[in-house]
Amino acid sequence: MRKTTPATIALTTAGVTFATATYDYDPGSDRVGLQAAAAMGVAPGVVxxxxxxxxxxxxVCVVVPSDEEVNMKKLAAAVGGKHAAMMKPADAERLTGYKVGGISPLGQKRKVPTVVEETAVLLDEIFINGGQRGLQLRIKPEDAVAALAAMLADVIR
Structure with missing residues (x-):
């Protein structure tokens, strides 16, 4: 597995400290974040x-704990909209340049507004996808928010 992706390049270029973590990606998993947490031996709420x-x-890109679900009404309100829906996987891949299961909020082909669940900053560090299936980035949540120029908002159920 290569550990250099557009996401890691974006963080390195920005001078942000991070570490990589790898795990065996299970393509049959229904919930990739939960599978990643289990494979790495960490709590689902930090992935x-x-x-x-x-x-x-x-x-819109939204980043939430792997054991939570996005509340679409809250997401819409957070960005000043009225209606939110999940993007089709093929559209997400085309827009971001990443494969589903390996989509990182960092280094996407096209910059879009990003919302991070506000509880992230209560943690010492979080894991976010590194832009490749089986690659996670361990980072301070405030560093991730700054690197993404993201807004913090309550967007979970």
């Missing part, structure tokens, strides 16, 4: 999944 959504037809 954050990256989801691509559309709010009023415009793309």
């Amino acid at each position: 954050f999944k990256t989801l691509m959504a559309e709010v009023d037809g415009k793309p």
Whole structure:
């Protein structure tokens, strides 16, 4: 597995400290974030999944703990919209340049508004996808938010 991806390049270029962690990706898993947490032996609440959504037809990236679900009404409200829905996987891959299961909020082909669940900053560190299936980045949540120019908001159920 290569550990240099657009996500790691983005963090390195920004001077952000991070560490990589790898795990055996299970393509049959229904919940990649939970599978990643189990494979790495860490709590599911510190592994954050990256989801691509559309709010009023415009793309939005949302980053939430792997053991939580996005509340679409809260997501829409967080970005000043009325209606939110999950993006189709093929559209997410085309927009981000990453494969589903390996979508990172960092280093995407096209920069879109990003929302990080506000509880992330209560943790010392989190794991976010590194831009490849089986690759996670261990990072301070405030560093991730800054590198993403993300907004913090309550977007879980």
